[in-house]
Amino acid sequence: MFKPKAIYFEKDIENYQLGKELMEKYNDVPKIEIENHNAIDEMRKKENKEFVNMKRNLIIGVRKTHKFVENHKVSDYLVPYTSSGCTASCMYCYLVCNYNKCAYLRLFVNRENMLDKIIKTAEKSEKDLTFEIGSNSDLILENTITNNLVWTIENFKNTKKGKLTFPTKFDMVDDILNLRT
Numbered sequence: 001m002f003k004p005k006a007i008y009f010e011k012d013i014e015n016y017q018l019g020k021e022l023m024e025k026y027n028d029v030p031k032i033e034i035e036n037h038n039a040i041d042e043m044r045k046k047e048n049k050e051f052v053n054m055k056r057n058l059i060i061g062v063r064k065t066h067k068f069v070e071n072h073k074v075s076d077y078l079v080p081y082t083s084s085g086c087t088a089s090c091m092y093c094y095l096v097c098n099y100n101k102c103a104y105l106r107l108f109v110n111r112e113n114m115l116d117k118i119i120k121t122a123e124k125s126e127k128d129l130t131f132e133i134g135s136n137s138d139l140i141l142e143n144t145i146t147n148n149l150v151w152t153i154e155n156f157k158n159t160k161k162g163k164l165t166f167p168t169k170f171d172m173v174d175d176i177l178n179l180r181t
């Protein structure tokens with residue numbers, strides 16, 4: 001079970017249910033307030049070789065950009081969702097190549113806004129769209145911290161149209177296999 005060394009958080013997360021839950025869950029973990037999850041000075045100053053240690057922290061903020069990117073592979077859109085980066089340290093990780101030392105897990109607590117945009121886009125479309133929600137992180141791993149996949153499936157299952165997809169390499173799937181859809 002992942003237990004962060006420290007939590008870097010934006011003040012605004014306390015205005016969201018998930019933000020409150022995470023602060024309560026980790027009430028015994030040292031907290032550092034930050035202005036913006038994208039610009040943490042302390043992290044910027046660290047050397048690249050420290051990226052594994054940096055991944056022992058958790059960054060919690062509010063996602064401001066919700067731009068869907070067209071995709072012509074397994075989905076219609078790549079969608080920014082509830083996290084980016086992850087807590088694992090696979091040496092071949094493409095996120096490390098893309099984000100460099102900032103491939104640590106960032107959680108975004110405004111999941112209601114993000115899922116609402118997906119549902120509205122799905123229901124407005126004539127086509128049955130597929131949304132890829134796991135291109136920025138591994139959501140099965142994230143789910144062990146936030147329960148966000150369970151929440152997402154429960155809140156998406158009655159949508160009239162649309163599908164969600166995400167890849168994973170982890171097997172902690174019991175929580176979602178037991179859901180009734």
Ligand code: SF4
Nearest residue numbers: 086088089090093095
């Ligand atoms: S689990 Fe996936 S996202 Fe995380 S470090 Fe490994 S390859 Fe990268």
